[in-house]
Amino acid sequence: MTRTIHRGRQRGAALLMAMLTVALVATLAAAALWRQWRGVEVETAERGRVQARWILAGALDWGRLILRQDARSGGPDHLSEPWAIPLAEARLSTFLSGNSDASAASEDDAMNAFLTGYMVDMQGRLNAYNLIENGQISESQSLAFERLFSLLALPASELERCVQQLRLSMPASAGSQTGSSGSAGNTGGDSDSNTVIAPTRFADLRRMGLSATTLARLAPYVTWLPSRTTVNLNTAPVEVLYASIANIDRAGAQKIAQARQNTHFTSVDEVRKVLGSTSTSGGSGDAPAPEISSQLHGVSSRYFQINGQVRIDDTLVGEQSIVVRNGLQIRTLQRDSLFAPLPMPSS
Known part of the structure; x- marks a missing residue:
């Protein structure tokens, strides 16, 4: 009787060990499979991002080519020109297809990528750089910003604080330059200017005293460009x-x-x-x-923003670039990645 009970315990222990072994092997196999799947997904997403960035680099060059062709034709810049026509989401294969005899099989093999983009005339906005002229507050530009703040029901105290901070960051030696990048704000001028770094882009106005809500409201109407500009009427x-x-x-x-x-x-x-x-x-x-x-006003522009977005399967990559046009030369000033779907311009 005792021997029978002992054999039963041995069999139960062996069965338990077998079950634990199977569970351990299944867990290790599932973990290995998950890690392999995760590695494939990460590699696929990274490849999609790299491909998208290359496509966006080509889209930026395409935009620069359109602006160069516009410069060759001359004349004022207006919203009926080719650069002002937005590109609705289009399959990338429509740009790569060289002939009309492409079969359905070749279409299935084409990259499942979609491109969206448009250009914005940055001189159609108020330039915050214009607020300071030769180290002093520009009266005409200050009045323009006051009118805009009043129209949008934004706090005037934020504008006053921003203007004062800009004056400290842009002394006379920097404010009088017309081609500077806006970063040479610590030479000469008030002693307090050493503690205030001049903006280099629109988002830097947050450091000048504007709240995030105010910046978002001003985004369609205000910009920061590295030189004095006129408003394109x-x-x-x-x-x-x-x-x-x-x-x-x-x-x-x-x-x-x-x-x-x-x-x-x-x-x-x-x-x-x-x-x-x-x-x-x-x-x-x-x-x-x-x-x-x-x-203060004009009918032509030098600064443009090129917006592009590429969608490859579930990967969405966007980019905003600001370029300056000097004759036939188009130079990129800044490129920023987008972490949200590209907002299309209102018609």
Whole structure:
């Protein structure tokens, strides 16, 4: 009887060991399989990101080529030109296909990649760099930003703090430069300027005193460019027209926007005629005439933003690049990756 019980215990222990061994082997096999699957997924995602970045680099060159061709044709920059036409999401194979005889089999083998993109005239926005001129606050530009803040119902205290911080970061030696990158803000000027680093991009205005909410609200209307610029009256939205043109009302800004839909402006004088003003100041009637100046306004641009996004299966990679055009030379100033779907411009 005792021997039978002892054999039963041995068999139970052996069965338990066998079950534990099987469970251990299954766990190790599952872990190895998971690690292999994870490695494949990581490699696939990394390959997709690398491919997407190469495609975006080609899209950037394509955008630069369009801007170079636009420079060759000359004339003002407006929203009816090829650079202003957005590219809706398109399969990449439509660009790579060389003939119309491509079979369904070759289409199945094509890369499952989709490209989206558009360009923005950055001189259709107020340039925060213009707020400081020769180390001093520009009165005309300060009034333009005040009008924009009032229109958007943004706190004026943030604007005042931002302007003061910009003045400290851009002394006369830096503020008088027209081609600097905006980073040479620690030479000369006030002693406090050594503690304030000048912005190099729009997001740096957060350090100047603007809140994240204010920056998000200003994004379609304000930018930071590394030199003094004029507002392009052919591309500026109504809000920027209202803010940048002194003594104008919303109706006048809307009138400019409607007039350029029919025919773009070739000079600032044509804008004055639309508003019924032939000079930068004065006019008939009690109300002062809208002030349009060639020092503050124009009809051509040098700075553009090229936006691109590539979708490969589940991988989404976007990029925003700011370029400057000097004649036929197109130089890239900055490239930023996007961590959210690319917002398409409103029609």
